[in-house]
Amino acid sequence: METNSFDAIVVGSGMSGGWAAKELTEKGLKTLVLERGRMVRHGEYPTATKDPWELPYGNRITEETRHRKPVQSRTGYPTPANQHWFVDDLDNPYVEEQPFDWLRGYHVGGRSLMWARQSYRFGPLDFEANAKEGVGVPWPITYDEIAPWYDKVEVFAGISGSVEGLHQLPDGKYLPPHDLNCVEVDFKKRLDEKLGRKLIIGRCANLTAPLTHNESPQRGTCQSRNMCIRGCPFGGYFSSVSATLPSAERTGNMTLLPNQIVYEVIYDNAKGKATGVRVLDAQTGKQTDYFAKIVFLCASALGSAYIMLNSTSSRFPNGFGNDSGELGHNIMDHNKPGSSNASVEGYLDMAYTGRRPNGFYIPRYRNVGKDKRGYLRGFGYQGRASRAGFNRFNDSSMIGEELKKAVQEPGPWNVSMTGFGEILPYHENYARLDRDKKDKHGLPLLVVNAVVRENERKMEEDMKNDAAEMLEAAGFKDVSVRSDAYHLGNCIHESGTARMGTDPKKSVLNKFNQVHACKNVFVTDGSFMPSFGCQNPSLSYMAFTARAVDHAVEELKKGNV
Amino acid sequence: MSDDMMQRREILRRVALMLGGAVSAPAALAILQGCSAKETPGGETVASWTPKFLTGHEALIVSAIASTIIPSSSGSSGATEAGVGAFIDSALAAVYPKEDQDRFKAGIPVFESAAKAAQAGNGKPFVDQMPGEREEFLKEYLGKALEGERDPKPFILMARELTLLGFYSSKVGITENMEYVAVPTAYHGCVPLSEMKKHVYWE
Numbered sequence: 230m231e232t233n234s235f236d237a238i239v240v241g242s243g244m245s246g247g248w249a250a251k252e253l254t255e256k257g258l259k260t261l262v263l264e265r266g267r268m269v270r271h272g273e274y275p276t277a278t279k280d281p282w283e284l285p286y287g288n289r290i291t292e293e294t295r296h297r298k299p300v301q302s303r304t305g306y307p308t309p310a311n312q313h314w315f316v317d318d319l320d321n322p323y324v325e326e327q328p329f330d331w332l333r334g335y336h337v338g339g340r341s342l343m344w345a346r347q348s349y350r351f352g353p354l355d356f357e358a359n360a361k362e363g364v365g366v367p368w369p370i371t372y373d374e375i376a377p378w379y380d381k382v383e384v385f386a387g388i389s390g391s392v393e394g395l396h397q398l399p400d401g402k403y404l405p406p407h408d409l410n411c412v413e414v415d416f417k418k419r420l421d422e423k424l425g426r427k428l429i430i431g432r433c434a435n436l437t438a439p440l441t442h443n444e445s446p447q448r449g450t451c452q453s454r455n456m457c458i459r460g461c462p463f464g465g466y467f468s469s470v471s472a473t474l475p476s477a478e479r480t481g482n483m484t485l486l487p488n489q490i491v492y493e494v495i496y497d498n499a500k501g502k503a504t505g506v507r508v509l510d511a512q513t514g515k516q517t518d519y520f521a522k523i524v525f526l527c528a529s530a531l532g533s534a535y536i537m538l539n540s541t542s543s544r545f546p547n548g549f550g551n552d553s554g555e556l557g558h559n560i561m562d563h564n565k566p567g568s569s570n571a572s573v574e575g576y577l578d579m580a581y582t583g584r585r586p587n588g589f590y591i592p593r594y595r596n597v598g599k600d601k602r603g604y605l606r607g608f609g610y611q612g613r614a615s616r617a618g619f620n621r622f623n624d625s626s627m628i629g630e631e632l633k634k635a636v637q638e639p640g641p642w643n644v645s646m647t648g649f650g651e652i653l654p655y656h657e658n659y660a661r662l663d664r665d666k667k668d669k670h671g672l673p674l675l676v677v678n679a680v681v682r683e684n685e686r687k688m689e690e691d692m693k694n695d696a697a698e699m700l701e702a703a704g705f706k707d708v709s710v711r712s713d714a715y716h717l718g719n720c721i722h723e724s725g726t727a728r729m730g731t732d733p734k735k736s737v738l739n740k741f742n743q744v745h746a747c748k749n750v751f752v753t754d755g756s757f758m759p760s761f762g763c764q765n766p767s768l769s770y771m772a773f774t775a776r777a778v779d780h781a782v783e784e785l786k787k788g789n790v
Numbered sequence: 791m792s793d794d795m796m797q798r799r800e801i802l803r804r805v806a807l808m809l810g811g812a813v814s815a816p817a818a819l820a821i822l823q824g825c826s827a828k829e830t831p832g833g834e835t836v837a838s839w840t841p842k843f844l845t846g847h848e849a850l851i852v853s854a855i856a857s858t859i860i861p862s863s864s865g866s867s868g869a870t871e872a873g874v875g876a877f878i879d880s881a882l883a884a885v886y887p888k889e890d891q892d893r894f895k896a897g898i899p900v901f902e903s904a905a906k907a908a909q910a911g912n913g914k915p916f917v918d919q920m921p922g923e924r925e926e927f928l929k930e931y932l933g934k935a936l937e938g939e940r941d942p943k944p945f946i947l948m949a950r951e952l953t954l955l956g957f958y959s960s961k962v963g964i965t966e967n968m969e970y971v972a973v974p975t976a977y978h979g980c981v982p983l984s985e986m987k988k989h990v991y992w993e
Contacts, residue, residue: 280961280972281992287877287959291884408979453977455993580986582969583977584993618990619958623951624940626932628859629925633866636958637967639983639990 235261235484237781238506238521240491240536243339244767245754245774246527247469247477248382252778253525254482258785261484261519262477265511265528266335268487269342271447271470274460276310284309303330304719306343311458314343324663326678330718331531337487338470339529340721341767343458346434346466346586347611348388349764350379350399354597359760362605365559365654366730366759369740372399378772386467386771387440387448389587390432398592398764404438406430407587411579412614412642416589416703423702426594431587431611434467434768447475455584466586488512492672494524494540494549494750502790503549503750506536509670523749523781523790527774530560530755531660534726535675537737537752538662550727550737550744557661559654559728560679561761563720564608565647566689567713569696571705573614573642580616580639588613591646591699593763595691604687605653609763610696612646644705648692651763653684654725658717679717722766724755742777749790751777830917832857832870832924839876843883843891848898852878854917855901855946856953858924860963867962869953877956878949890942897945904931968992 236258239249246262253260281288288308295302301315316333323331334340353372360367376399383402391406407430409417417428435451448464448471457466464471477483493507495518505520526533534557540549548556588611594600595607617640622632658679666674693710700708717723730736733745742757744750753774755766784790829835834853841849853875862868869875882891905916910926912919919927935946943951957963964970969988983989 278972281959281964281970282961284959286881286885287955289881289885289955292887293884407977410979414980453974454972578983580981580983580989580991581977581979582981582986582991583971583974585977585979615993618993619954620951623954624936624947626929626936628928628932629861630863633860633863633868633967637988637990 233505233517233519235259235519235521236785237261237523237525238263238519239525239527240506241265241339241527241529241532241754242337242469242474242485243334243527243529243754244341244344244469245770246339246525247341247473248771248774249525249527249751249753249778250469250477250483250485251473252775253782254477254480256778256782257480257482258782259482259484260477261486261521262474263489263491263506263508263519264337264339264485264487265490266337266339266487268485269337269460269470271464271475272462274462275313277456277459277462279310279459300330301332303716304332304721306332306458310456311343314458314460320669322668322674324666324674324676326676327680328716329677329679330716330721331677331723332718332721333529337474337485338468341468342460342470344434344468344767345765346457347590347765348383348386348390348401348432348434348768349590350401351375351762351764351769352397352399354397355760355762355764358606359654364605364760366728366732366735368759369729369731369736375769375772375776378776379768382768382771382775384441385444386434386472386768387436388432388434388467388768389437391429393427393429393592395427395592397594397597401432403432404436404441407433407435407437407585408581409589410581410614411576412573412644413589416614416644419703420591420699424699426591426699428589428591431590433587435586436465444476445472448472451586453583453585455586457586489517490670490672491528491536492539492670494526494536495520496540496542496544496549496747498542498544501747503747509672511670514670522785523751525774525778525781526750526752526756527754530724530726531675531677533752533754533756534660535662537727538660539673545746550746550750552733552746553735553737555656555728555735556737557726558656558659559725559759560658560660560677560717560723561652561654561725561758562679562717563722563761563763563765564650564652564681564685564689564692564715565713565720566650566692566715567711568612568645568647569693569700569708569710570643570645571700571703571708573644573705576642585613589646595688595695602688602691604684604691606651606684606688607763608648608650608688608692610646610648612644614642614644616640616642644700644703646696646700648696649720649763649765650685650688650692651761652681652717654728654760655679655682660726677718681715681717722755722761724758724761724766727752727756728759729757730759741780742773743780748784751781753777830854831920832917833862834870834875834917836875839873839879841876841879844879844895848895849875849879850917851898851902852949854924855928855949856956858921858928859950859953860957861921867966869957872957872960872962874953874956874960877960878952881952881956890948893942894945894948897948901931901945964992 451465856869
């Protein structure tokens with residue numbers, strides 16, 4: 230039993246788990262990191278340096294992958310270059326009472342290996358909205374309280390971007406911004422002149438310059454290959470595998486065990502504390518209990534909710550820490566109802582070199598300042614301008630030498646952009662367990678039931694109309710607005726299942742991501758979000774995790790947990 | 791030894807030359823057994839690879855279409871050098887659902903009879919037509935397909951799309967026609983084409 234005891238246990242090794250591991254071990258805690266998937270060490274990225282002709286089928290997804298990974302492939306992400314990072318859906322089932330895209334990476338590093346690296350702060354507007362509008366529960370924390378933690382994680386991770394002075398999208402500590410290309414530069418000017426809207430370069434976790442610290446000697450600068458999703462042997466972008474886990478490893482305080490499925494938090498009624506976690510070995514089925522003074526759940530919004538819902542006891546008959554009845558509820562994502570495209574005349578003598586792992590960003594302007602709409606909150610757009618490639622000749626009768634010559638010139642410019650809209654927290658959007666249905670490990674299945682509602686649908690109209698308005702204002706041609714059937718989860722930003730708040734009757738966690746009813750358990754993945762802004766959330770998970778660890782260790786020292 | 795066998799030996803020798811001497815045993819066997827393997831006026835042969843999805847005869851037609859869309863020329867590779875026929879065969883087997891596979895297969899004999907009936911081909915099957923004859927017919931056939939129903943994609947447009955994908959994801963297709971830099975080190979957003987060695991930057 231002694232060998233199974235640690236100071237701290239971290240469940241999950243993705244974006245949040247990596248940060249928890251680094252911060253806990255650097256503060257001297259002997260820390261066990263449990264990952265349900267296989268081991269991945271920095272550099273172990275099997276396809277990272279493959280040339281395009283080394284990938285089969287022109288890197289198109291195969292029918293076999295579609296068959297094994299029907300949910301994962303709904304997003305269009307899995308290809309022969311990266312499919313090993315996406316779970317086998319047949320082996321990892323869940324129940325969709327409403328269509329819900331649950332994208333997962335079961336391996337060390339989790340989805341921090343495949344993320345799109347967009348890194349934005351939430352601002353005062355976001356932290357104040359719930360309280361002002363009477364939506365969900367108020368955030369128990371202000372922007373000023375989290376700002377220094379954003380500083381800390383931005384500097385360590387290395388975020389590139391431009392300083393803009395926008396209060397709805399606070400500036401951070403940035404490495405130099407990527408270039409906008411010629412068309413994007415003019416798009417920016419025209420949006421500003423004609424509509425007073427900002428277009429900025431995306432803020433992304435790619436090292437456009439060396440890090441400003443020397444804590445990550447294994448990382449080099451971004452090489453503009455734009456193959457990040459395969460894993461980067463240069464360490465050019467931030468992931469747990471390239472950045473936080475190596476830091477944790479160097480302390481000598483981390484024990485990292487892959488293939489360990491945590492399915493329960495062990496609660497000691499007499500002590501009024503969690504004593505550890507219960508684990509199944511994914512390969513052998515062997516059950517083991519691990520013990521620690523504090524537990525960090527970083528298993529993703531649905532993963533952590535699953536573990537808590539599955540941890541029932543006489544004290545917590547409805548799931549661990551679930552006195553409020555909110556555990557598993559209030560699932561959010563970002564609404565992505567379609568992308569807009571336009572063709573651009575001119576600029577034919579200009580192009581770009583290198584492959585930019587980033588695009589432009591149009592920060593939220595709806596319901597900002599004096600703007601008032603018939604719905605709450607707002608949206609941002611992500612997009613890029615580029616020149617068309619050879620596939621513009623797919624539907625053409627041009628053949629022979631004429632075709633070969635034509636392909637040797639870049640095609641016309643086009644612009645595409647996609648809106649990301651805020652989804653409000655609704656108690657009616659939930660995940661629960663079905664104990665009658667079991668997976669291959671004999672564990673109950675998660676059931677998800679979440680949809681967009683009236684506020685989101687009203688906002689969608691603006692998202693589409695505004696995109697068309699902006700592309701037209703810029704003078705672009707053939708503007709088209711596509712409507713895609715969006716399901717929650719499709720933006721891969723699921724969140725909100727164990728929200729934080731001041732009132733234990735209405736929330737699961739307190740302002741330090743600490744379970745109200747069990748102070749030695751912390752949940753720092755997307756579960757904690759009481760509202761979701763329209764910004765990509767990973768940077769916030771990093772900041773809140775670092776802050777929660779700081780608090781946890783202080784409380785541990787004081788004997789409070 | 792019959793004339794027929796002599797001819798097959800000659801083909802085998804030529805294929806071996808093309809492949810630098812390395813002809814796989816099954817391929818050699820296929821040739822010696824006189825299955826559909828043969829070299830056409832366009833230079834295509836399936837003898838250097840064994841089709842997985844298509845029959846040898848179908849593979850030859852598809853290879854002939856590919857090399858008519860992207861022909862070889864002096865100093866510049868085409869679909870044949872890039873192995874586009876084999877690419878199409880393996881892609882059909884792996885990345886298309888059954889209904890697309892079936893439509894593709896069903897399209898081949900329709901294409902064949904149209905080619906034979908066309909004036910351009912002087913009554914010859916497509917694979918036996920000279921490059922100029924093939925070009926004339928194929929342009930017309932593509933033109934008709936583009937005017938017709940395109941959802942689901944008809945055979946000839948599928949074949950064309952796969953030809954482009956196969957060629958421009960092959961090593962010769964990419965490196966001869968685009969600026970391919972495995973490790974660019976930096977991104978430059980506004981570069982005059984006049985400063986680029988090749989105008990298309992692979993991305």
